Amino acid sequence: MKTSSMYKTLALLLAILTLGVLSACGGDNNEGATDDASAISMMHYYNKELNEPAPTAQLEKLAEFKGENSDIKIDEEIQSHDNYETKIKTLAAGNELPDVFLIKGSMTQTFADNGQILPLDDFLNEKDGWKDQFVEGTMTPYEANGNVYGIPISGGATHLIYYNKDLFAQAGINEFPTTWDEFTTAIDKLNDAGITPIALGNKGKWVMNSSYLSTLANRFTGSEWFQNIMNQEGDAKFTDQQFVDALSAIYQLAQQDAFNANMNSIDNSEQQAMYMNGKAAMFIEGDWAAGTLTSDAPEDILAATEIAIFPAIEGAADEQNTVSGGGGWAYAINADVSEEKLAQIKEMIYHLTNQDAGKLILSKGQIPAITVPGKEDMDIPVLTKKILNIVENNKYVPIYDTVLAPSIIEVMNSNLQNMLIDQVSPEDAAKAIQQEYERKSK
Amino acid sequence: MKAKNAIRPSNLKIYMYLLPGLLIYTFVVLVPLFMAARYSLFEWSGGPNMTFVGLQNFATLMQDQVFWKAFGNNLFIIVLSVIGQVGIAFLISVLLTRSWVKWKQFHRTVIFIPNVLAAVVIGFLWSMVYNHDYGLLNNVLSSIGLESWIQPWLDDPDIVMGSVTAPLIWQFIGFYLIIFMAAMQNIPEELYEAAKIDGASAWRQTWYITFPMLKNTFKVTIMLCIAGNMKVFDHIFVMTGGGPGNSSTVMAQYAYDVSFNRFELGYGSAVSVGMLVLSLGLIFISQLIGREKKS
């Protein structure tokens, strides 16, 4: 009968299931690696198949280290970049952080306050001259309560203007503008020539923050103002005229149609795509974009690509040769690791972040956080060379979202999006940011 | 008497039957829920340090403009979805009973297919449809001479909520369609035959037989619709990331942002608890309205 056969099937399924669960229970005895207490647990987001410069370099160095230290067991968990962030925060909440892992600048304060990561100042001084080999400003995001908590890997600029000199010439611009006024005039000319001046993909909200505002605001406010904001000293406020002027400059760009209309609904890889398709004369992003351009851009576009930074603001008092940079990810060590493991982890981190590692990162086309001697003679991609040139002639200033509290960044980013589409004025945006800043300072 | 006893097992027996399900459910859902409710009374950034703050997180929540804006967005989605998902699904299920409708088998099979796709895939796909420059929608509009309708669908705060709701409706019509088709199956054939003999038209039969007989199904689907759309997250996150500004931020995304981007796990739990309370309230109200209509 049909009903009884169904019943039999059910019973059979139940039996299989029970067996499955039981055998699964037994199965975890021979998992090995994950439960091995002597192995160093490590979490990162490097995927060699994606061919991203710094991660690939790290993987190669890691393999090298494993080869040289076969007695050290390393148990890696690899997640994709976005998942990595969610997962590491959940692990932190459950106090289950791996022995060694990557942190972003914005995580430093929280992890440090919770006593979950080790201060690394002593470690940096253990190796001769190591600390001083790092480019100035690359440690800033990982400082909290007077200590350094992370050893940075890459630390290029987050603000670079990639522009197409052929399209500029078509619009009658023969040289990249050297003042802000010239810059806005150039945008008008490009618009008149029917070319989208700047491709902007700000859906992820961080582009406007790390690749625009962090550098542009510094042109207006100077570094001291931001130091005061960061350390909550003096009377610096986000509502100060200099900062509002910086916001207004961005607001004005949007007002004169410098960007594509869908700037808040496409992401950074789409802004690159617009540029690579020759639809836009510029896009503004960090040094990593050079890698994508080098591998994916059509030849004519790549050949026409030059790199610049925001020009100087007329009449602004402070130094104008700055560029936001020194961010990215850094190695952090779990505060609970044993002495023995700590020694091994230190060796490993040193191997991954010393000048040799830096050289490898550079040769793959990304700017390392550490200085690389003899780079002039190295064979590196053309665009990366151009970027290196810019980075060396300018000074790093902090990237906002690596040093300010995440909630302030969130308010800032939402307001920037709204400001771009004229939903909020620069003054009101500044007020909202200041309000959150005061709430956090309490 | 004897027969009745046999039909109705003892209470103990009933509880034994319920036990396995209840245990798993309690362990995975109820206990963590209590934990979350507890966290909501603390200031906590993860890790070992927790500061008890009483109801302060909820006081903050009451005044949190972004949260209420997000709630408004959820409400918007719910209203459109009740009309769009439930309404259209009912309409299609009725149409599929009509003899003059062609390719019924095809429709029945195919309309559910979007449900097979993960929310992330749907979001990704529709952001391609909406893309301003090369998107499908604007391409179609310009090819049929409606250039003036072309919009930056996901960039204008005035229309973005409509744009992100459309894919939700599109995806879930199939789900409600299945429920309606299954429910219609249970309407006794005799009712229709009697009506036919009385000479009632097909649409009158729908209005006077199908519709009232499905009253319970409507209540069910509307409840599911509210429950589902109060939690909606991934679709919209993929399309707009909640932007521009906060104009398409929904409550679940806000709870996620607060917990995982800002590291304010205590307050994040308060947001989740707030969501739950609001969902319960909405469902309660919808059931009240349902009851009034009956009387």
Next chain:
Amino acid sequence: MRKVSSFGKTIMNTALLIFSLSAVFPIVWMLYSSFKTQQEFTLNIFALPKNWNLENYIEAFKIGQLHNYFFNSVYVSLISVFLIIFLAFIIGYMIARHDFPGRRIIYILFLFGMLIPIHGLLVPIFIEFKNVGLLNKPYTLILPYVAFGLPIAIFLFESFIKQIPKEIEEAAIMDGCNTFQVIFRVIFPIAGPVIATATILSFLTAWNEFPFALVLIQDPALRTLPVGLTNFNGQYTVNYPQMMAAMSVTVLPVLLVYLAFSKKIIQGMTAGAVKG
């Protein structure tokens, strides 16, 4: 007697057809896009590929480790679905048929589960699982999938069983069936369509579930497909055609499962069809 004009019929038929086609289009688009190169894709996202190369699929399996994750997904989803249907059917039956102390509370507690935002419970569940030592086991994911799958299934079963006339069971009991037999020999077989619906829904949620799979599992050997899919996102780059290839690999099995079940539903449907 008002009839739909033939013009109206044509309009309705066309509208339905357009809607149905829009429901298939995404999958078709995903399939053919998965054969394009990244450059082809960015140049025109809707055009057909110039060459039908399999490169993306080969890469997808390499990068995404799809073959490893595929089995895990199948295993976790199947067991979860089976448990959900089995447990929910019993609970749904008890709640629909018998009045016992706490019945309403239990029902409401289960329904409550449909309202819970999963992300809100991510951290507490992680901590609870960690404390009891349930993280990172082959059966770890089955627990949340079952627990979060129960509410909707119970809900569907309860409302269906309520509508079945009691006489059928009474007759069975007279014939000497015990409760378990009544549930699974008498009621279960006539609940075909609603079981199919519940099966599809719970299979889909388990198959596509992401946050728990990310947080509760560490061992790559236990990972499921949705987490593997995100391997295609770099920090600053996404390779869309490759992602499409991987998505196609993950969507096709569910599509087949659905098509298998949909036939069953439709058979049941046309047998007792409501003719208009």
